[in-house]
Amino acid sequence: MATLHVLSHSPFTDSRLSSCLRVLGPDDGVLLCGDAAYALGTGTVAQALRTKSTGLSVYVLDEDAKARGIALPEWAQSVDYAGFVALSVHYDKVNTWL
Numbered sequence: 389m390a391t392l393h394v395l396s397h398s399p400f401t402d403s404r405l406s407s408c409l410r411v412l413g414p415d416d417g418v419l420l421c422g423d424a425a426y427a428l429g430t431g432t433v434a435q436a437l438r439t440k441s442t443g444l445s446v447y448v449l450d451e452d453a454k455a456r457g458i459a460l461p462e463w464a465q466s467v468d469y470a471g472f473v474a475l476s477v478h479y480d481k482v483n484t485w486l
Contacts, residue, residue, distance in 0.1 A: 390415035392479035396422035399433040404485040406433075409440055417445035417479060419472065420464075425452045428461055438463055447475060 393416060399405040405427055408418065418437070420427055425448050427433050437446060438461070446464040449472065453460060460466050467475065476482050 389413075389480040390417070391481040391483050392417045392419060392475050394419045394421065394482060394484045395424040395427075396420075397485070398423035399427045405437070408485055409436055412440060412444060414443055417447060417475065419447045419449070419467070419475060421449040421452050421472075423456075425449070425456050425458050428453065428458050428464055434461075447471075 391413065393408050393412070395405055395408060395418065397404050401423075405424065412418070427437050428448060447467050448458075448460065448464055450466040450468050453466065
């Protein structure tokens with residue numbers, strides 16, 4: 389069952405993204421919103437996410453990336469709120485990492 393994993397906490401102050409990366413399935417997707425958008429930057433977290441992105445769909449809320457001045461890497465897709473809703477319908481399950 390394909391799951392969309394939604395993360396909103398900074399990967400630098402929290403371990404949710406690291407935990408999420410360990411449980412991802414081959415058809416899963418990750419949506420970064422809020423401070424989780426910082427995972428698209430440089431560093432160890434971004435490298436781990438990029439390595440996983442070969443078989444994984446990585447999305448970021450466009451307004452959150454723009455608000456933080458984060459450039460979108462080629463391995464991630466930008467979505468707006470309508471796109472967030474479409475992703476939620478597309479995947480079998482949505483897991484929000486609160």
